[in-house]
Amino acid sequence: MKVLAIVPAYNEEDNIVSTIEDLQRNAPGVDHIIINDGSSDATEAICRAHGFNIITLPMNLGLAGGFQTGMKYAFQRGYDYAVQFDADGQHSAAYIMPMVEQAERDGSDIIIGSRFCAQKKPVSARMAGSALITAMIRLTTGQKVQDPTSGMRLFDRDMIRQFAHNYDFSPEPDTMALCIRNGYRVSEMQVEMRDRVAGESYLNFTKSVAYMLRVCISIMFVQWFRKKGN
Amino acid sequence: MYWTFLIAGVIFALTYVVVKIRHHQLATADAVFWFLFALILIVIAIFPQIVFFFSNLLGFESPANFVFLCLLVVVIYRQLSASVENARLRTKLTQLTQSVALSQVSDEGQGDASR
Numbered sequence: 001m002k003v004l005a006i007v008p009a010y011n012e013e014d015n016i017v018s019t020i021e022d023l024q025r026n027a028p029g030v031d032h033i034i035i036n037d038g039s040s041d042a043t044e045a046i047c048r049a050h051g052f053n054i055i056t057l058p059m060n061l062g063l064a065g066g067f068q069t070g071m072k073y074a075f076q077r078g079y080d081y082a083v084q085f086d087a088d089g090q091h092s093a094a095y096i097m098p099m100v101e102q103a104e105r106d107g108s109d110i111i112i113g114s115r116f117c118a119q120k121k122p123v124s125a126r127m128a129g130s131a132l133i134t135a136m137i138r139l140t141t142g143q144k145v146q147d148p149t150s151g152m153r154l155f156d157r158d159m160i161r162q163f164a165h166n167y168d169f170s171p172e173p174d175t176m177a178l179c180i181r182n183g184y185r186v187s188e189m190q191v192e193m194r195d196r197v198a199g200e201s202y203l204n205f206t207k208s209v210a211y212m213l214r215v216c217i218s219i220m221f222v223q224w225f226r227k228k229g230n
Numbered sequence: 231m232y233w234t235f236l237i238a239g240v241i242f243a244l245t246y247v248v249v250k251i252r253h254h255q256l257a258t259a260d261a262v263f264w265f266l267f268a269l270i271l272i273v274i275a276i277f278p279q280i281v282f283f284f285s286n287l288l289g290f291e292s293p294a295n296f297v298f299l300c301l302l303v304v305v306i307y308r309q310l311s312a313s314v315e316n317a318r319l320r321t322k323l324t325q326l327t328q329s330v331a332l333s334q335v336s337d338e339g340q341g342d343a344s345r
Contacts (some may be wrong), residue, residue, distance in 0.1 A: 057331045061324055069328045073335070167321065 003030045003100055004079040006070030008063055009087035010037040013046055019087050020052050027093040033073055034087070037066040064170035071155075071163040083154045084171050091152045095191040099154040101191055107157050110179060113146065113152030114188035121146075129212050133173050136219045141180040146188055148173035159184070168226075174218035178226060233275050236297075254280040267304065 005023055009016055015116060016034065017130040023032050036044050037090050038060035047054040067084060081100050085091050091113065099111045121127045131149045154173060157164065159179070163169045180186050249266045250256035274281050278293070285296040 049284070050336070054333050055331045057327055061327055063326045069331055070327060072332060170296055173325065 001081070001100070002079045003027075003081045003083065003096065003221065004070075004074045004209075005030050005032045005085040005093070005096065006067060007032055007072065007085050008034065008035045008037055008066040008070065008086045009039065009043055010060070010066075011039045011041045011043060012087040013039075015089045016029075016043055016046060016087050017050060019053075019085070020047075021087050022051070022089075023085070023093040023096075023208055025093070027096045029073060030083075030093070030096050031079075033070055035066040035070050035197040037061060037063075064168075064172070067171045068163060068169070072161050074160045075164040079160060080157050081154055082160050084151060087152050087230045090193050090195070091195070092192060095152070095189070096154070099189055099191075102187070103154060103156060107185060108154075108187045109156050109184040110176065110186040111185065112150050112176070112188045113154070113191035113193075114147035114150055115191065116146040117188045117190035119190070119221075126208070129208065130213070133215060133219070136216060137177045137180070139172065140219055140223070141177055143186070145173075145176060145180075145186065148176060150191075150193075152191060152193070172215060172218075174215050174223060176194050178223050181223065204229045208227050233278060236271055236275045240268045240275070243271075244268045263308075 003157060005027070007016075007019060007023075012019075020032055020034070023030060031053070033055060034043075034047055036047065036054055036056040036221060037059050044056055055073065057066060061069070081103065083096050083099065085093070087098075095113055101111060102108065103111050106176065115121075121131060130147065130149050134145055137143065137145050137148055151171075155178075163171075169175055176186055245260055247256065247268075250305040251258070251261055258294065274297070281297060283295045288296070290296040290299075
């Protein structure tokens, strides 16, 4: 069984080596591909020096475009599973194989590495946003997704094909809701996440608000009108 | 009175279109729309009776309101179609970028996918 970890990286020179070493040590047998999304720092040079597998985009596409590149790579090479794995050290590679095993066991198309499957959400502004998205997904699909904003997700072969080819399939909560509504099995598994090791989070306050607004409107309204992918 | 502004606006718009065409910043196909747009403005500037007629027929309080509404409709339509065009171009650019990046990987002949 072939499993690929897709690691989108934008200016992650401080974290990328420890992230990939974590993958190699704690998830042997899982291939990795770094999607260097037009980084302006030494990310690419460091990856090449360490012999990591890397695809460099000639210009910055953002997370969705970068991740889709990884899905196209996975599709072309016939991977059975692809996992979305952050370059900033938040995710633990040790959970990848258990996620694959669960997908094999219960036939899930998507497994979300959830922080709140077995634990309660802490109270914070960010978690209020997460709870709001959970409520909206429940309202529109009837399914309770505890951690919709988790960036650690496992996709099966069918989902790899869809993410590689469908229009506007971004690795975001609104796409998860769309997949649930299209009849795919989306489940969750409890994982631990670390705080960022180095560098700055992409989301500041203004961007967080804009993100929430976009995801909410997308889940509540836009998704109803999207044609079902192939 | 607003007819003078209308004519001044038309002349300004036409000048802008011509300059952009000369500098290769506007495609002929798009310029056609703006020429027609300017032509219609000129016609109603010379024959405002057309506007008065339709404004009365549809029950507008002032012909100016009618003119503004028509212009707004045209502008909103252009904005929407520009939005669609923009999304299509972005998709093309994304796909192009991805295939360039992916083709470089296969050129290098990485056999390490089965590490």
